[in-house]
Amino acid sequence: MEAPGGPEGPRPPRGDDSLGNTRETPRQLSREQFFVLISAASINLGSMMCYSILGPFFPKEAEKKGVSNTVTGMIFGCYALFDLLASLVFGKYLVQIGAKFMFVAGMFVSGGVTILFGVLDQVPKGPVFIAMCFLVRMADAVSFAAAITASFSILAKAFPNSVATVLGSLEIFSGLGLVLGPPLGGFLYQSFGYEVPFIFLGCIVLLMIPLNMYILPNYDSDPGEHSFWKLIALPKVALIAFVINSLSSCFGFLDPTLSLFVLEKFNLPAGYVGLVFLGLASSYAISSPLFGLLSDKMPHLRKWFLVWGNIITAGCYMLLGPIPVLHIKSQLWLLVLILVLNGISAGMSIIPTIPEILSCAYENGFEEGLSTLGLVSGLFSAMWSVGHKERKIIQEIWEC
Secondary structure, eight states: OOOTTSTTOOOOOOGGGHHHHHTTSOSSOOHHHHHHHHHHHHHHHHHHHHHHTTTTTHHHHHHHTTOOHHHHHHHHHHHHHHHHHHHHHHHHTHHHHOHHHHHHHHHHHHHHHHHHHTTGGGSOTTHHHHHHHHHHHHHHHHHHHHHHHHHHHHHHHHOTTOHHHHHHHHHHHHHHHHHHHHHHHHHHHHHHOSHHHHHHHHHHHHHHHHHHHHHSOOOOOOOOSOOHHHHHTSHHHHHHHHHHHHHHHHHHHHHHHHHHHHHHHHOOOHHHHHHHHHHHHHHHHHHHHHHHHHHHHOGGGHHHHHHHHHHHHHHHHHHHTTOGGGOOOOOHHHHHHHHHHHHHHHHHHHTTHHHHHHHHHHHTTOOSSHHHHHHHHHHHHHHHHHHHHHHHHHHHHHHO
16 A cells, blocks of 8 residues: 555655655645554553553562562563564564554554463462563563554654654653553452453453554555664764663653652652652653654754753753752652653653654665664664663662
């Protein structure tokens, strides 16, 4: 199936020329573009809910099975490692496998292993339980990498002149999934037991598959001649990859440490900790579409978004504690305000990265098609996963 926008499909933007190309883009979405948005929104929401559902109750269940805190952390951490490896492979061979097949297959495996995770409480305690947890978690990481890599590539193919706008808008569904996952999982766990949260979410993901098989377009392309190493060897791409890696590490580091800090420092009930995180998630979800739109309409602002976004993020982390040299008293209202600013700065820093990498790749001779889109989306997912691995190391140092 040919890409929307003409018999030969639209050509992705090159650098600042996207400003001119944007004027040629139809104001109304085509039928194919609308279907692509539905598919991408479904995988963003479903995958983030499945990813975040473990947090509230799995460590407790693992402890009942004789699993130490260290091993439980490794079970969580292996997800990022296999997501990293799978993203690189799927990004390289996206064209050979097929973007639509990779997307649908990733959803199928993700839904299946989510349900399988729900029956692990029936597995005997000890090494057998630990081994099954690792296997299921690894399979979930690989399936997630397949679906997200294909989703990014399909989106960039369907919306070549508004990549940042679309990706920024879809971050609303990612944020919604991360926000809804833990409370929904906790409610189902308390009401019905360990199995139901996983079975419920897994079935929802599986029910999305027939819809996506029907509505998702099938984009064909020839394999490219370039590799990840040629892409990452570009100085600008290497710098942006470092930015992605750093932001992922900072974002993930807040999950385990901030909740403990809030509980100990302000003596809040456990139920209110989630409301503190809501400031970060909501500001990121709201600001991302705006920065995406500005990145597409005014590409020359992307570098400034990256620069100032990272500077503001660094300042926010200095003020979260705050660091002792500032001699500022830690207060709850200040913490929430800083988290809101951090969410905005994260949107400012993250959203322009993919269109900037794409522009740099095209300017340096990479072919315009799914092959390059797969490399870029795989690189983004891989660098994000590396950041989560670094977050785990930082967390262990902090706990010591």
